[in-house]
Amino acid sequence: MASLRRAKVLANYRPTGQNPPARDRRYAKLSPESVYALLEKAGRMRVHGATNNTLSARALLELMSEGPWQCRATAHEGGHPNDPDPDPYLHFNIRILRQERTYHVRCHEHRLGGVVVFQVTFQGA
Numbered sequence: 162m163a164s165l166r167r168a169k170v171l172a173n174y175r176p177t178g179q180n181p182p183a184r185d186r187r188y189a190k191l192s193p194e195s196v197y198a199l200l201e202k203a204g205r206m207r208v209h210g211a212t213n214n215t216l217s218a219r220a221l222l223e224l225m226s227e228g229p230w231q232c233r234a235t236a237h238e239g240g241h242p243n244d245p246d247p248d249p250y251l252h253f254n255i256r257i258l259r260q261e262r263t264y265h266v267r268c269h270e271h272r273l274g275g276v277v278v279f280q281v282t283f284q285g286a
Contacts, residue, residue, distance in 0.1 A: 248267070
């Protein structure tokens with residue numbers, strides 16, 4: 162089942178072309194395979210937060226397997242300069258195109274390098 166979901170998620174990826182030049186990035190651009198691996202690993206862990214604007218990493222993977230999605234930003238803190246409600250946590254953004262909704266995949270930076278997902282949030286209804 163997981164290998165079928167992985168194949169669907171990767172097949173549904175759509176590039177954005179909106180990432181900053183490599184020299185301006187603090188973190189490496191996340192490939193679709195990296196995004197899947199981070200969410201799949203988080204799906205086996207207890208994910209923090211049970212509010213009405215959170216969902217599990219596994220639920221986000223299911224949404225990503227059902228239709229086109231984009232990784233709208235690599236791991237970063239804050240948001241766009243004019244963002245009225247920036248996310249202070251280290252996160253990357255997943256956009257589910259059919260929903261027109263962006264999910265913030267919140268992470269902790271691992272002391273040995275890399276990131277670990279701890280929560281998935283979204284804005285509005």
